[in-house]
Amino acid sequence: MAGVNRKSLIVWAATLAVLLALLNLPLSAARGAKSAIREALAPLHALFQGAAIRAGETFSTLSGIGGLVGENRRMTEEIAILKGRVRELEAFERQNDELRGLLGFARASRRRLIPCEVIARDAGGWWQTLRVGRGSADGVEPDRAAVTPDGLAGRVISASPNTADVLLLSDPNCRVSARIVRNGAFGVVSGQGAGFSGPLVCRMDFINRNHPVRPGDVVVTSGLGGIFPPELPIGEVDRVTLDDSGLYQRAEILPRADLGRLRYVFVVVTEPRPGESPPAPSAAAGAPAGEGDAP
Amino acid sequence: MNVVALLFLFSAGAVAQALLPTAPWLGQAHAPILLSLSLYYALTRPRAAALAAALAAGVLNDALGPIPLGYSSAGFAAAALAVSRYREEVFVWRHVTHMIFGALSSAGVTLALAALLQATGLVSLAPGQAALKTAGAFVLGAATLPAVYAVGRRIDTMLGLAAPDSTAARAWRSPLR
Numbered sequence: 084m085a086g087v088n089r090k091s092l093i094v095w096a097a098t099l100a101v102l103l104a105l106l107n108l109p110l111s112a113a114r115g116a117k118s119a120i121r122e123a124l125a126p127l128h129a130l131f132q133g134a135a136i137r138a139g140e141t142f143s144t145l146s147g148i149g150g151l152v153g154e155n156r157r158m159t160e161e162i163a164i165l166k167g168r169v170r171e172l173e174a175f176e177r178q179n180d181e182l183r184g185l186l187g188f189a190r191a192s193r194r195r196l197i198p199c200e201v202i203a204r205d206a207g208g209w210w211q212t213l214r215v216g217r218g219s220a221d222g223v224e225p226d227r228a229a230v231t232p233d234g235l236a237g238r239v240i241s242a243s244p245n246t247a248d249v250l251l252l253s254d255p256n257c258r259v260s261a262r263i264v265r266n267g268a269f270g271v272v273s274g275q276g277a278g279f280s281g282p283l284v285c286r287m288d289f290i291n292r293n294h295p296v297r298p299g300d301v302v303v304t305s306g307l308g309g310i311f312p313p314e315l316p317i318g319e320v321d322r323v324t325l326d327d328s329g330l331y332q333r334a335e336i337l338p339r340a341d342l343g344r345l346r347y348v349f350v351v352v353t354e355p356r357p358g359e360s361p362p363a364p365s366a367a368a369g370a371p372a373g374e375g376d377a378p
Numbered sequence: 379m380n381v382v383a384l385l386f387l388f389s390a391g392a393v394a395q396a397l398l399p400t401a402p403w404l405g406q407a408h409a410p411i412l413l414s415l416s417l418y419y420a421l422t423r424p425r426a427a428a429l430a431a432a433l434a435a436g437v438l439n440d441a442l443g444p445i446p447l448g449y450s451s452a453g454f455a456a457a458a459l460a461v462s463r464y465r466e467e468v469f470v471w472r473h474v475t476h477m478i479f480g481a482l483s484s485a486g487v488t489l490a491l492a493a494l495l496q497a498t499g500l501v502s503l504a505p506g507q508a509a510l511k512t513a514g515a516f517v518l519g520a521a522t523l524p525a526v527y528a529v530g531r532r533i534d535t536m537l538g539l540a541a542p543d544s545t546a547a548r549a550w551r552s553p554l555r
Contacts, residue, residue, distance in 0.1 A: 127390075132397060
């Protein structure tokens with residue numbers, strides 16, 4: 084009996100010791116440990132993500148074939164197989180078009196962009212983040228903007244040698260100093276997370292009420308704060324209200340980038356392409372601060 | 379062999395948890411695969427092994443997101459202890475027991491993490507959002523643990539760590555013997 088109690092005591096003590104050590108780990112050690120685990124899992128993430136995409140495409144192909152067979156019962160098996168192959172080729176063509184579009188976007192951009200494939204999303208569901216398969220070894224560093232051809236996606240919050248985490252624009256912790264193109268009014272855009280249904284939305288606060296905002300107005304980054312370059316499209320105004328104090332306008336923004344289905348993002352490297360001058364920051368007197376608070 | 383199986387299960391579970399989609403009506407809760415794996419060890423192993431598995435699963439869970447290291451380990455260890463303590467109190471149909479253990483553990487850990495993250499200022503959740511997320515975790519926990527148990531059991535059987543026809547936790551062949 085005493086032996087059992089002693090063993091039990093040792094188990095309790097060891098568990099508590101490990102827990103206390105984990106909870107009190109210095110920040111650098113915790114980052115190092117996390118980085119090592121992410122690095123170890125990154126190849127598996129990429130492998131499973133690729134397999135999941137291929138499985139989805141195959142399922143889509145097969146369901147298409149099933150529909151055709153249902154509609155054309157007399158069609159021969161050979162024709163069905165050929166149609167299946169055509170569909171597979173169409174899937175490849177779509178992927179090819181998408182990649183060509185992304186390549187064109189990267190080439191057309193004034194800034195140097197690092198293309199990154201999305202390999203995972205936040206496993207806990209507490210934050211709106213995604214993990215990409217490029218890291219500090221490729222020049223991806225924390226506090227760099229992440230964009231898509233449609234618009235701003237978020238910013239890098241951490242990077243290990245071969246992976247990086249991007250905090251999406253839709254996360255409440257992601258704050259971006261923004262400007263409305265039509266009237267030049269400044270404000271701060273922050274994420275609102277995922278609603279019960281419908282698309283991910285953001286909110287623009289602290290808009291001067293003397294500059295009326297209308298649904299459909301285009302919102303871009305202001306360039307203030309140093310993280311997000313100016314003039315990156317964020318989204319469009321969906322709804323406008325006054326905030327609780329009645330001093331400022333508040334606008335719901337629909338992000339341009341489809342944040343729920345991102346497969347690729349580009350991390351903006353601050354330095355311009357060789358031989359080009361950096362884009363001039365916008366005039367921004369009196370604009371609100373608050374960009375880029377970490378979660 | 380037991381450690382190799384644990385490493386394989388946890389790595390695959392971590393990757394699957396990060397890749398599986400979630401839904402707004404579940405409060406963006408993810409299928410708690412890593413928690414379910416630690417509960418599987420609590421259901422089939424001695425308490426010491428269950429706690430070690432819970433700590434390891436918690437570290438993996440935290441490493442996959444911005445949660446500070448140790449938060450999930452504490453929650454997983456508490457859930458594993460509770461399941462280990464009550465694993466003999468079963469319903470006639472074993473899957474119902476697993477569903478209840480999975481649902482309650484997942485909801486409890488989610489609620490505790492929400493309180494902890496809110497208290498430390500890392501997230502700001504409205505009460506409605508926290509309730510929706512907890513409810514989502516409850517549903518997903520009930521669905522995930524029986525599935526994870528079946529997979530874990532099959533792998534243990536393949537590796538000779540459990541008897542093929544056994545249904546009770548005591549049928550497990552302990553590596554400590």
